[in-house]
Structure formats: C-alpha cells, structure tokens
Amino acid sequence: MAMAALRREGRRFASLISPRPITAVRSSPLYPTLEDEGPLGLRHISTQVVRNRMKSVKNIQKITKAMKMVAASKLRAIQTKTENSRGLWQPFTALLGDLPSADVKKNVVVTISSDKGLCGGINSTSVKISKGLHKLNSGPEKETKYVILGEKAKAQLVRDSKKDIELIITELQKNPLNYTQVSVLADEILKNVEYDALRIVFNKFQSVVSFVPTVSTVLSPEIVEREAESGGKLGDLDSYEVEGGETKGEILQNLAEFQFSCTMFNAVLENACSEQGARMSAMDSSSRNAGDMLDRLTLTYNRTRQASITTELIEIISGASALEG
C-alpha cells in the first residue's frame, strides 16, 4: 500500500518536471549533462546545474542594474547642458528657416550615433532615416553623401553604402563635450565636404522614455539666397538689412557656419542624452528579465531538490521493506 502511494507520488513529480528545461540545459555547451534516471524513469537535472545557472543569471542582473545606475548619472550630467544649448539654435531657425524640403543638388547627411552598444534601438532608427533620406534625394542630378559620427552607424552604413561615405569620425565621447570641440569638428566637415544642404540626423531627447529621431537642415548661403528671393518662409530674410562686413555674402557665409556648428552642438548633446536614456531603459528591462528568469529557476531548483529527496526516500524505504519481508 505504501509502495503504491509512493509510486503515485513519483509519477506526479514526473509530470511536474517538464522535459523542456532539461533540453535547454543540454543544448548549452557550457553545462555538463549530469542527468540520472530515477527508479520510475524520471529524468532529473542535477541541482548543481541549476545552481550554476542561477548564479550566472544573478550576476547578469547585478551588472545590468549597475549599468542602469551609471547611465542615469551620466544622463543627469548631460541633461542640463542640452537644455541650455537648445535656446541657441532656435533663433537661427527663426531667421533662416529649417527647410527640409529644399531641393538641392548636393546633399550631405550627417548621421550622429553612439560609440558603445547596449542602448536600445536608437542607432538603428538613425541609420534607417539616413538611408531613407539618401534614397529620397538620389536621382539623376542630385547626389547624397554621408558623414558619420560614431561607431554604430559606421558599422551599419559601411556595409552597403561604402562609396557614399565622405568622412567618419568616431570616439567623440572620449573628450568632454563642449562647444569648442564641436566647432572644430564642424570646421573639419565644412572644409572637406562640398554641400548645398546639410541634413543632421539625430535622436532628440524629449523625456527619459521618449527619443524622437529628427532631421535639422542647414543650407549653404547660396541656397539661402535663392530661397529668399523666391519668397516663402525665407522671404523675411531680405527685410533685414545686413551690416557689419564688406558684403552681404560674407556675413551670410559666416552665419551659415555658425549656424552649422550650433546645430551640431545641440544635435550631439541631444543624441548623447538619448543614448544614456535608452541605455537606462534597456538595462532596466534586462535586469527585470533576469529577475523573472531567476524566479523560474528557483522554482525548478526546489522541485529538483524535492524530487531527489523523494527518490532517496523511496530507495531507502523499499530497501528496508525488502529486508524485512
């Protein structure tokens, strides 16, 4: 009678331990297969295996939690700078307008991305938009070139648009981000690339959970003249009498360069903020997943442990009863 009851218990355990976790463990090459068959044909994972797995998942959880804190503190540092730099770029838009629809021959797309990974999907969205702009602006007379800032965009764009890349700049974040650095960078770009319109693609930081990919357009002075004459939004430019220098063209040239470096500065800061924010939320969901995994593994561990205790008991009792009777 007792034996039958114990046998029934054993069968119940067999159904609880589903075969799936066992195969998962077997397929991972790191864990040795320490399986043994119990008296009822049960297959147990050894508790050792489950414990190892739990340890590594716990480590992952700790690491991702730490990365989230680091990203949060870096975000706080950059956020104030970004908000201050936003004010500078708006007067330019008010005066010279931001015309994404300007039809020009030579487009240059400046893609801003991060150097390090683990930051969610922001780099892929930037690259997607850059590719979209490229497609939109390639035609019989028009051409589009890329200027890439950051490793991640470089990795993605080098694969299929290698011939269109003019300039690649990486490891921006190693030097502290201030205006002088970025203006030197902007200078480099302006010197080496001929352009009619520069389109800067970056992720604007709206809040800690929302990053909007945006395109800012900076037009070269000749195009600004052309658009101003044709009226429309830039028509107001002519109403301003331009002083301070020999010719109006010279002033507009300086203005365009200044505008470019200010917009670049703002774009780089916003992208850095978005990167830290995205990393925060990616690491957060990562540690939460690790927590869930840990819970499931703990349940499996306890079940395995109880099953092995039951098997031992069965062996002992059946051995003892065999001796008796």
Next chain:
Amino acid sequence: MTLNLSVLTPNRIVWDSEVKEIILSTNSGKISVLPNHAPIATAVDIGILRIRLNDQWLTIALIGGFARIGNNEITILINDTEKGSDIDPQEAQQALEIAEANLRKAEGKRQKIEAKLALRRARTRVEAINAIS
C-alpha cells in the same frame, strides 16, 4: 516701449529680459539700438555690450557672434561671453599685459593674428570692468 533682449551662448542663456537701450559693437563700428529700430542682421565684433535698464548701465564682454534686431526683439548669439561683474580686475589686467607681451614676441602671420585676437579679448575684458566703475 522696451526692447526684449536675449543674449545666448552655446552653453547657457546669459540674458533674457527687457531693456531700454543697448550699445553694440559691430564690425563697422558701435551702434546704439533704441526701441523701434529698423530690422538688421549683423555680425558682432569682439567688444563690450552695454545695456541700459532703469538708467543704469551694465556691461557684458562679448567675444564674437551675430545679432538680429527687429520688431523690438534683439537676439544676440555669441560664441563666448563674460558679465562685467564676473571678471576679476587684477586677473584681467594681468591677462592684458601677457597678451601685449605675446603680441610683441609673435612672429609669422598666424601667430600675429592669434596674438592680436587675444589682445583684443583681454582689452575687452578690462574695458568691461572699467566701464562699470
């Protein structure tokens, strides 16, 4: 009738409020702006910006940029600035002397130009302090 003045740099907003009158130095000389000025867009030279509000003059040292004036709204975009009250007089004086010495030592066109720029900056800062007092 007052003017709305905003002075912006890439790092922060230096000034954003109403004033009665400003004196700005551009490439073609100093201009004074009163309410209802004609709209102009101009380049700002390295010099001092004087602001008058309530019969009191304030000075800010500007290091190059652009200004747009129109509809009683003045927007000045500068690479770098310092408020007159923030500058230490002795330090500015020392900087001026160092800049003058550098200019005398400078050889070659590029060094001369850099030294001249540094000199103008130092002079502007000293002027900013003097103008207040």
